[in-house]
Amino acid sequence: MAELVRDLMTRNPVALPADTPVRNAATAMREQDIGDVLVVDDGRLRGIVTDRDIVVRGVAGFDDLSTCSLGDVCSDQLLTASPDDEVESVIVRMREGAVRRIPVVDGDTPVGVLSIGDAAIQRDSRSALADISVEKGNS
Template sequence: MAQTVREIMTTPAVSMPPDASVKEAAQRMRDEGIGDVLVTEGEQLKGIVTDRDIVVRGLAERDDLSNLHLSDVCSSEIVTAEPNETADEVISRMRQRSVRRIPVVEKGKPVGILSLGDAAVEKDPHSALGDISAARDNT
């Protein structure tokens, strides 16, 4: 039987509201050892912010980040997955859409996140990406 997304996703997904500061999100990513934060209003997924988004849409665009919020840098066109989809289906979607992380939603509510690293650890644990992804965070 094929592995489901539920079996390999990371839980819980860290989420913050759109009006949270980019600095708060960066600190949360550092503290949690993660590379993304889901942007939510209530329990509704509104976007995703990655460490790369902060650099490309934040630092590269502005001199002063003090008033920058997640809504200013988040990706709002979100590719999502459901927990009961097969991992192979979702990995294929990641490849087609050129994304490294996919929020996992159930009944519209975020329940986890599937990263390229999660997939590598499960599907090809002895690959370079699998080894790196399984290693302890070095921050």
């Protein structure tokens, strides 16, 4: 039987409105030991912001970060998955799209995130990527 995204995804993702200051998202990432937050408008997925997006698009792109919101730095051309998708097909899409994390949605509502680290832990718990993925962050 094929493995489903719902079995590997991280549930209850941090989701913040697009007008949230970038600093608040960075704080949430540090406190939750995560590398991304989902961007929502009225509960509907609008984008995703990673720690790298904050640096590359926020810090490097804005002279005054106090004026920078998640809507300014989020990736809005999204690949998404359904909880009922087969993991193999989603991994192929992630590889083709060169993304490390993919929001999992039920309709337009975010319900989780699947990362390459989640897949690595399940597939080969002794791999280097799995080892790195289970370690506590260096916040």
